[in-house]
Amino acid sequence: MGGLLPGSFPGTRRPGSSRTPASALHTRVLRALRRAAPALLAYAGVRLVGLLVLALWAHRQHHGVWPTLATQWDAHWYLGIAGHGYSRELGTAYDANNLAFFPLYPVLVKAVAAVTPGTRAMTGLVIAVGASFGAAWGIFSVGHRLHGRRVGVLLTVLWAALPVGLVQWMGYTESLFTAFAAWSLYAVLTRRWLWAASLAALAGLTRPTGIAVAAAVTVTALLALRRRFSARVLAAACLAPAGWLAYVGWVGLRLGRWDGYFAVQRLWHNEWDGGAETLRRMREYLAYDSTPELFLVMVTGTLLASVALLALAAWDRQPGPLLIFAGVLLLIVLGSGGVYFPRARFLLPAFPLLLPLARHLSRASARYVTLTLTAAVLGSAYCGAYMMLVWPSAP
Template sequence: MSSTAPDTVPSGHIPGTRRPGPPSATAPRPALRRAAPALAGYLAVRFTGLAFLAVWAHRRHHGIWPMLATQWDSRWYLGIADHGYAHALGVAYDHNNLAFFPLYPLLVKAVAAVTPGTRASTGLALAWLASLAAAWGVFAVGDRLAGRRTGVLLTVLWAAYPVGLVQWMGYTESLFTAFAAWTLYAVLAGRWWWAAAGAVLAGLTRPTGIAVAAAVTVTALLSLRTRFSARALAAALAAPLGWCAYVGWVGARLGRWDGYFAVQRMWHNEVDGGAQTVRWLRQLFGQVSRPELFLVVVSVTMLVSVVLFGCAVADRQPVPLLVFGGVLLLIVLTSGGVYFPRARFLLPGFPLLLPLAGYLARASRRLRVLTLTAAVLGSAYCGAYMLLVWPSAP
């Protein structure tokens, strides 16, 4: 095999689109210039949401920094950065911090040690920087598959996700999306070492990192049908190692082989084949009284995601995108855990938005403007509602 040419990657084709070559990996400045409209659009959407939140929070006499940097799951990550992980399973439900993967809190601890400010500020800054890396990666995937316009639209749609405000909170979604996007880009480009490294890092960031690993492993193994590649085989074997390493470490720490899964059971996160998801949907849409708005948003987001995945299959999206989106959806829909964060769990699934981005790229300018305006305003309202009105957690 040539040492300079990337390996062949089996992939489908999105009808009606072109496949431009990716910008050179050794020329970041031209690549950044090409991505500039997407990054500008991303920042415009997120600053719109932040401004809407600030105005609403001011009217309620709330500060936005504590909500973004220190609330809900952010406290768990900061607690891990401050005190480390628990040593025992315990008996309290929803209380064991071993459910949270380690890369983000370790980064917070490491960066905070050499920079001024609190760990909360460091965590928030890391999330903001990771969101820009994620937006660039989302654009790069869309640009490679369908051209610059679709890449820009895909980035803006991802920014305007209903719970997109989470991208600028002290959470792991932005960091995980950055790893997922650039890993998928590396797979599409046949750069197996980068793909394996990205999958390992994604697997150390969130439980759904196994979806990134699956995308790399399945695609690499399929590529071996046409041409053997030691790099592809190595990437297929290495991709799950980050996820497996943390799961194995938790088991060793607790002294039981199923330690991580026991922790998840203490958080009510058990695979039930989707039974609880169906129960929630029936309860929400079958009740006579008006259902809670945020839960409706979560439910509609999940249902639309399923439809978009069907469109992606019909469009014959490349294999790694289909595997990543399919496994992510499967994990979220078949989990018996808490219901209200599920839209957030799907946030890294940006390939699900590719059919919509492709459609808008071919639509009239008026339809594009109306659709994106509605998405941006809806995301701004939903994000502020999530933090200021919804009584539980995002």
């Protein structure tokens, strides 16, 4: 089955063929894009509904939509890095050291803004929105390869309609990271090892959870080496974690201590505690709080649903790379002792967890699918606007 990523790049034309390698690649990209078009159009529709609800709600509250999406909270940190670079000292202040934020997205913002009109904030938002379509395309490609076009489209729509789906069109790194993760996993499934490893390395430069993509590629490559040795597969196993290791190592050198990056994370309260803080918060919101905050209930429900969906994915015998990626990502999010409220956002890239739902919907009646997806889209739109305009700490 063809895909976007070419399996080989022949240096010469076949005898009797007038097509160059570049034109052949162009043809394959256009064919893949036509195949993915329904998923991409559906994705755009879901996100536009969310944007419309946010705009109407923001107008009633006399809020501007543009600053909310492009310049606030984590976007502010990334724009600061793009404008002024990273800290040179560890310091002692909590939640104040920008070395906790990985570099690829702010570097892209700075580079693109330097050669295009507009502000860095506008550039960051454009990159995030563009990356979200790349992510949607990759998610569709994974679903299509495993279970057909219908599942691919449904998987894309479900990802778009997650409760925190609005983050996909904010000046955050989730969309860029998901794009790298989805295409890296697709490359593993199609045995394009160096593509998979390169994209995993880029994911590792984008978010701390890039180690989950690296684990999926490296473990799968090492298992393949047990069956047959290949220098290409071995290179992929070594390259996949290079981005994550490079940034962690650079932070250590910059701060003059081997555990520099982990010291920064401690100042952000992100120490590993094996899930103790997560369980404490779940108990607090579900058992003891008589009037729990709606947003925190949504976050808790997302975490519990993610555990159940991982079990379903394993029961369905989902391919190993997808299980490893989703499992490691979920383990990181649940096992961290850091702040609780953004954890649903941290799980946004874990699209393989939605595959069991997409497969179920693919076998359901048209009426059931329509009602389910309509409820998901409207719920996502409401949760996104609530998250941005009502919840005091934002995403």
